[in-house]
Amino acid sequence: MKKALGIDIGGTKILYGIVNENGEVVSEVKKTYTPKTADEIFTTLKNIINEYFNEIDVIGLSSAGAVNLENTRVLSSTPNLPNGYNQIDFSTLCDKKVYVENDANCACAAEYKNGAGKGYNTVLMITIGTGIGGGVISNGKLFRGSKGNALEVGSMKIFADKRQKCTCGRYDCWESYASGTGLKNCALNGAKEYPEFKESIYKDKLPEELTTYDITDGIQQNDAFCIRVFNQWMEYMFVGLVSLTDIFNPDCIVISGGMCSFVDVDGLEKKINAESVVTSVKVRRATTGNNAGMIGAAVLALE
Amino acid sequence: MKKALGIDIGGTKILYGIVNENGEVVSEVKKTYTPKTADEIFTTLKNIINEYFNEIDVIGLSSAGAVNLENTRVLSSTPNLPNGYNQIDFSTLCDKKVYVENDANCACAAEYKNGAGKGYNTVLMITIGTGIGGGVISNGKLFRGSKGNALEVGSMKIFADKRQKCTCGRYDCWESYASGTGLKNCALNGAKEYPEFKESIYKDKLPEELTTYDITDGIQQNDAFCIRVFNQWMEYMFVGLVSLTDIFNPDCIVISGGMCSFVDVDGLEKKINAESVVTSVKVRRATTGNNAGMIGAAVLALE
Numbered sequence: 087m088k089k090a091l092g093i094d095i096g097g098t099k100i101l102y103g104i105v106n107e108n109g110e111v112v113s114e115v116k117k118t119y120t121p122k123t124a125d126e127i128f129t130t131l132k133n134i135i136n137e138y139f140n141e142i143d144v145i146g147l148s149s150a151g152a153v154n155l156e157n158t159r160v161l162s163s164t165p166n167l168p169n170g171y172n173q174i175d176f177s178t179l180c181d182k183k184v185y186v187e188n189d190a191n192c193a194c195a196a197e198y199k200n201g202a203g204k205g206y207n208t209v210l211m212i213t214i215g216t217g218i219g220g221g222v223i224s225n226g227k228l229f230r231g232s233k234g235n236a237l238e239v240g241s242m243k244i245f246a247d248k249r250q251k252c253t254c255g256r257y258d259c260w261e262s263y264a265s266g267t268g269l270k271n272c273a274l275n276g277a278k279e280y281p282e283f284k285e286s287i288y289k290d291k292l293p294e295e296l297t298t299y300d301i302t303d304g305i306q307q308n309d310a311f312c313i314r315v316f317n318q319w320m321e322y323m324f325v326g327l328v329s330l331t332d333i334f335n336p337d338c339i340v341i342s343g344g345m346c347s348f349v350d351v352d353g354l355e356k357k358i359n360a361e362s363v364v365t366s367v368k369v370r371r372a373t374t375g376n377n378a379g380m381i382g383a384a385v386l387a388l389e
Numbered sequence: 390m391k392k393a394l395g396i397d398i399g400g401t402k403i404l405y406g407i408v409n410e411n412g413e414v415v416s417e418v419k420k421t422y423t424p425k426t427a428d429e430i431f432t433t434l435k436n437i438i439n440e441y442f443n444e445i446d447v448i449g450l451s452s453a454g455a456v457n458l459e460n461t462r463v464l465s466s467t468p469n470l471p472n473g474y475n476q477i478d479f480s481t482l483c484d485k486k487v488y489v490e491n492d493a494n495c496a497c498a499a500e501y502k503n504g505a506g507k508g509y510n511t512v513l514m515i516t517i518g519t520g521i522g523g524g525v526i527s528n529g530k531l532f533r534g535s536k537g538n539a540l541e542v543g544s545m546k547i548f549a550d551k552r553q554k555c556t557c558g559r560y561d562c563w564e565s566y567a568s569g570t571g572l573k574n575c576a577l578n579g580a581k582e583y584p585e586f587k588e589s590i591y592k593d594k595l596p597e598e599l600t601t602y603d604i605t606d607g608i609q610q611n612d613a614f615c616i617r618v619f620n621q622w623m624e625y626m627f628v629g630l631v632s633l634t635d636i637f638n639p640d641c642i643v644i645s646g647g648m649c650s651f652v653d654v655d656g657l658e659k660k661i662n663a664e665s666v667v668t669s670v671k672v673r674r675a676t677t678g679n680n681a682g683m684i685g686a687a688v689l690a691l692e
Contacts (some may be wrong), residue, residue, distance in 0.1 A: 231638025235667035335534025364538035
């Protein structure tokens, strides 16, 4: 069975290990801090590859940002990675095939191959963190669009009347309602609108200072305000997911990312199947965790 | 070069002709009325196929409704086709390969192969009629989803607060704002909200009776009310299209269907490219017209 070195290049750390064609990690997973310059990142990657060179067939890299159609470069500038990073031609790292892919697409591939989406035909993966990202694999093929930018699902608009400004500067992006930032926005708006705020454990806090942790902690304490805020957040999550279900007809939606543990996946599955016009879908929490990028990049590189 | 018999089964007529691998029609295009029972439809199709049997390699059928993954049956009941239609196994029509596909997917294939989307990598086709349908082809492959139901884009929600009921019974479907029905809804709501209605050529008409023709005629007469209604309709069209652009990263969007001649494709292209987060897209009006279903079914059957 062929093997790939999977490398996940994050804003703070680089994670790497050997992965086989089944998406199984077959070495120790190591990590190192992400250097501060593009040159140092290139050198660090070269050293990691040299360490494993004789044990592997190909190299898969997972990175934030839009990746070119040839899977050799990261085109867009990404806020957490240094200037010059988008100048790197990753194919020059070594003599073996180096395949770069966007981190959300990699996570989708990992879940499809050996995670919550294993065995399904069409897996839609939605990452819910500060923003919202996505990937879709159908019949074993990642959908990339004309230039590799597809699945920018966080920018889908869920209102058409310029109601809420997103951190990106545009209006009514799904991620301004249903991401971690979205939960903060729900809390901020709720503090102004919901009478429950006056009885909340947070009634003396400035609405602008309410955090996602406040809300999730408050739910544990059965705080009516926090429950209402959370339900509104879930409603926004639902609206985006049911649209994407009708658009992609997935048989499995995998929810991943920093906020995924808070999401009511069973409730969403029930609501989506009651409302959607296409065949039914399962909603599952991701299982590949921190290794998602590394595994997915390796699996894609091996194809 | 291989040839297919393309047959478009519509609610009122069946259109057919021979199409080659380039998507060119190479015979006379004939039509016949759609019979009233499923049995008669089956017999009619059999007779049409017999007429051309020795000249063709495969048969492609375009039909309304969701098609199974094997492309042999129409699964859903479609309002304009008789009871029992969804019981037909089209693969039993003859000894040659018979391939059935949903009409929107067929139209997308026709535009991709030999229409407004020719030469593009990822073509998103949006049909705007009474409702809204869609199809997407990327790298030559139709995106079908897990069970062949994908691209139900008309059901995408463009509001998240249950603002307007759709004819389907759900709320805030894109097609209730941006289809032909959507234009009527824009007129109805506009008549109640816009002060321009009081000065409109339609000021004595009941808002419920305003038609899409009234609005498009009124624009020709420079009626301020009609212009405002139309601009709102275009705004709703834009909101859905920019979301779909970020989701699919197409390099070409083709607008087809009964309402497509009214759509301001150049204005939409400019607005979408200013707002979208992915690489730029062209917006074009469909060119294959009434032959779209026939050509697309043939082209897909030949693949």
